[in-house]
Amino acid sequence: DxxxxxxxxxxxxxxxxxxxxxxxxxxxxxxxxxxxxxxxxxxxxxxxxxxxxxxxxxxxxxxxxxxxxxxxxxxxxxxxxxxxxxxxxxxxxxxxxxxxxxxxxxxxxxxxxxxxxxxxxxxxxxxxxxxxxxxxxxxxxxxxxxxxxxxxxxxxxxxxxxxxxxxxxxxxxxxxxxxxxxxxxxxxxxxxxxxxxxxxAGHPLCITLMATPTLHSAIMYGTWTNWDGKPLDKIPLFYQGVNETTAQLISDLSDENLKVTKGIKRKRPDVDLSQVKHVYDWFMTRYTNDVQDKSSLKTVLQTNNAYAGLKHSMLEVEPGKFVPDFSHRYISEDIPFGLVVTRGVAEVAGIETPIMDKILLWAQEKLGKEFLVNGKMQGKDIYSTQCPQAYGLKTLDEVLGH
Ligand code: NAD
The missing domain is CATH 3.40.50.720 (NAD(P)-binding Rossmann-like Domain)
Structure with missing residues (x-):
């Protein structure tokens, strides 16, 4: 058989x-x-x-x-x-x-x-x-x-x-x-x-709270939030191009994930979220041999061999002139199946997330979607995401599955 x-x-x-x-x-x-x-x-x-x-x-x-x-x-x-x-x-x-x-x-x-x-x-x-x-x-x-x-x-x-x-x-x-x-x-x-x-990794929520979608969303926000809308002559590097401010934002967003983790652990000590790590520590376990300079999150991103040469996804609007592609999966997938989910979980757990909110409000506008409206995950487009609110999971027990 x-x-x-x-x-x-x-x-x-x-x-x-x-x-x-x-x-x-x-x-x-x-x-x-x-x-x-x-x-x-x-x-x-x-x-x-x-x-x-x-x-x-x-x-x-x-x-x-x-x-x-x-x-x-x-x-x-x-x-x-x-x-x-x-x-x-x-x-x-x-x-x-x-x-x-x-x-x-x-x-x-x-x-x-x-x-x-x-x-x-x-x-x-x-x-x-x-x-x-x-x-x-x-x-x-x-x-x-x-x-x-x-x-x-x-x-x-x-x-x-x-x-x-x-x-x-x-x-x-x-x-x-x-x-x-x-x-x-x-x-x-x-x-x-x-x-x-x-x-x-313990409870499935560990994986939701781990780094990659969060990382991509923060890099997109950090790189493009102050962009003046004028096409660029060069395509910027995705990870190696991260500056001090964006590195700090990634770190702060990761701290916010840890704040959500701690808040849930306080309410539900039985749930194993022990593997949720800060993004810097995540790099230290994932890419230890690839990173040349481990002194800060910025240098980790700039000197990770696995990221060498990776560029932003851009559209060529005229020969040699580029604008960011906001339909790329780093936004179109990592927002609805990354940040929107974490934000939705935080809402159920009653934890405030000002940094997530800032990135989400910017990204949803770029996507032409409504997820976060008046401080709650109640926008008309939540049903195309995997946040708990999209499935009517309202309590922490429902979100955690027990
Ligand atoms: P894919 O691009 O092959 O998926 C296309 C398939 O999805 C289609 O063949 C179809 O079966 C289904 N599909 C597409 N549109 C659909 C629709 N409207 N309704 C129903 N089904 C539809 O996907 P993949 O390459 O297998 O990757 C799966 C996931 O893993 C994706 O999220 C991708 O971003 C991610 N990923 C892929 C790779 C890779 O090398 N392929 C690497 C890293 C991550």
Whole structure:
């Protein structure tokens, strides 16, 4: 009896996840993709081809081709959801709700629901599945840089993260599952292989409160809030271009996340938020070998080899003239699935967040959206975010899931 896993999504990450899961002899991997004609295209390809995950070798090592066949690819949840003990949703966060609504009528009440990437995915699961949400499992980020080469047939993994923070909550968090007898986290490690190494982060809120979306939002605000609207001749560096004021803002925003963390811990000492770190400390654990000058947050950002040469996303309005692209995911995803969520959690916990508010008010105007209105998360666009208010989670217990 194989362990039945459903991968939801039809993009780059979904291809890799489905391919790696299907390659395991004790796992049956199915795919649900609701978008356009992806299910038909993928099914058609599987009639004559395997799905190949091509993992590019690093440091001169040869590439590895992992070939497998998902058992079914469908756009009909009723065909693929029943019987699955683990559902892995691998889509951009804006499509989480769509998949959760689609699986809801068919999902086994003892199912593990995993979001990749999934900061604040737990709010969506509890908000939409309600009583049917047993165990929710989240990854802070997609484990790979990856790209489909040929739809349904081949996907290339250009690189893997070294480590990924994960969190799991619910009755099956540590239970042995499937014929492998491994816990859910061990099962995912088994599917992924050696890299990335999964690190448990305590309560899922830890991942929401951790650094990256916060970092991107603060850099965008710091860089562009005083911009005069005139096109620039040069595209500024994203991290290396951070000045003293922006570095201070990033640090202050990170302190505000810690203030939210402490406020919640005071009310709910049983909730494990011990892994929430200041952004400087986060860099010291993540990028210790890449950073040349560790003396301050500014020098850390300016001298991190992993960030060398990365630029702002800009639009060329005329030859050699650039304006910032405020539709880039550092704003369009990191605000609704980052800062909006943290701000919403802080509101439920009764903690004031003047710095978040300042950045959010600026960013929502750039996005042409309303999230924060009259000091509350009540704008008309909150329903396209994963803040607790979007799902009617009103108390700290509802937000924390117990
Ligand atoms: P992707 O770009 O491949 O996602 C596209 C897929 O999402 C489509 O194939 C479709 O299945 C689904 N989709 C798109 N629009 C939809 C809609 N309107 N309704 C329903 N479904 C829709 O995504 P990915 O590359 O797998 O990345 C997943 C997430 O990870 C994203 O948030 C991305 O920003 C992030 N990420 C990706 C990479 C990477 O290398 N691919 C790296 C870092 C982070």
């Amino acid at each position: 194989k362990f039945q896993v459903l991968v939801c999504g039809g993009g780059n990450g979904a291809h890799v996840m489905a391919g790696l899961a299907a390659a395991k002899p004790d796992i049956e991997a199915r795919v649900l993709t609701l978008f356009a004609d992806e299910a038909d295209q993928w099914s058609e390809s599987l009639k004559t081809n395997d799905l190949t995950v091509l993992v590019k070798g690093s440091d001169g090592q040869p590439d590895t081709a992992i070939k497998s066949k998902p058992s079914m690819v469908s756009k009909k949840p009723e065909e693929v959801v029943p019987g699955c003990k683990m559902i892995i949703i691998v889509v951009p966060a804006f499509a989480h709700n769509l998949y959760l609504e689609a699986i809801k009528p068919y999902v086994d009440p003892k199912c593990i629901i995993l979001g990749v990437p999934g900061p604040s995915f737990d709010h969506a699961v509890r908000g939409i599945l309600g009583e049917k949400a047993d165990t929710v499992f989240i990854f802070e980020t997609l484990p790979w840089a990856c790209r489909i080469k040929e739809y349904g047939k081949e996907v290339e993994v250009l690189g893997s993260k070294e480590t990924v923070l994960v969190a799991i909550q619910g009755s099956l968090s540590t239970a042995p599952i499937g014929p492998m007898g491994k816990s859910p986290v061990e099962t995912l490690q088994y599917v992924l292989g050696a890299a990335p190494v999964l690190h448990l």
